[in-house]
Amino acid sequence: xxxxxxxxxxxxxxxxxxxxxxxxxxxxxxxxxxxxxxxxxxxxxxxxxxxxxxxxxxxxxxxxxxxxxxxxxxxxxxxxxxxxxxxxxxxxxxxxxxxxxxxxxxxxxxxxxxxxxxxxxxxxxxxxxxxxxxxxxxxxxxxxxxxxxxxxxxxxxxxxxxx
Numbered sequence: 001x002x003x004x005x006x007x008x009x010x011x012x013x014x015x016x017x018x019x020x021x022x023x024x025x026x027x028x029x030x031x032x033x034x035x036x037x038x039x040x041x042x043x044x045x046x047x048x049x050x051x052x053x054x055x056x057x058x059x060x061x062x063x064x065x066x067x068x069x070x071x072x073x074x075x076x077x078x079x080x081x082x083x084x085x086x087x088x089x090x091x092x093x094x095x096x097x098x099x100x101x102x103x104x105x106x107x108x109x110x111x112x113x114x115x116x117x118x119x120x121x122x123x124x125x126x127x128x129x130x131x132x133x134x135x136x137x138x139x140x141x142x143x144x145x146x147x148x149x150x151x152x153x154x155x156x157x158x159x160x161x162x163x
Contacts, residue, residue, distance in 0.1 A: 056116030057135035067140050067160035076100050083140065083160055085110065091121055095129075104129075118143065138162040 057063060064087045070078040080096040089111065095104040108123040120132045132143040141149050142158035150158040 057118075058112050058116035061135065061137055063135050065162050067162050069160040070098070070157070071142065072154050072157045073097060078157075081160060085119070093121065093131075118147065133160070 064085050067083045067085070068081065070080050073079045077098040080098060082094045082096075084092045089109055090107065091110050092105070092107045095106075097103070106123045106125060106128045108121060108125075108128065110119045110121045112119055118132055118134050121130055123129065132147060133140040134143060134149055138161065140160040140162075142160070144150055149155070
């Protein structure tokens with residue numbers, strides 16, 4: 001009888017301590033989430049609105065180099081695209097329209113957006129094509145005229161990969 005009572009007491013004690021630790025961990029997690037979602041003034045912050053300036057594409061990735069891909073074309077099989085980004089914020093781009101005798105080569109400067117995530121090409125020639133890209137790890141995603149990544153069935157065709 002004493003053994004059974006002792007076992008029941010041990011189980012009760014273990015359950016009590018386990019619940020206390022679980023409650024403590026839940027409180028710590030809630031505090032961490034609160035710290036992460038509030039700014040210095042205690043106001044809630046949307047993570048998407050506050051870019052991490054210490055870790056963005058511009059300063060955390062090896063973005064300079066050569067990129068290549070074949071982008072969609074309305075009246076040809078595709079546009080073979082080669083883009084070279086230089087650390088001095090200049091670029092060269094070659095657009096080869098497949099099955100046509102059209103090759104466009106441009107150069108110019110590019111600029112980073114305030115978040116350090118996107119670039120916009122500014123050709124030297126006024127008639128040149130302005131393009132924008134989201135810069136990822138060894139990859140560039142072409143952006144639409146509103147600055148958003150292309151979505152839909154052809155989204156994976158608007159990608160240039162570093163080589």
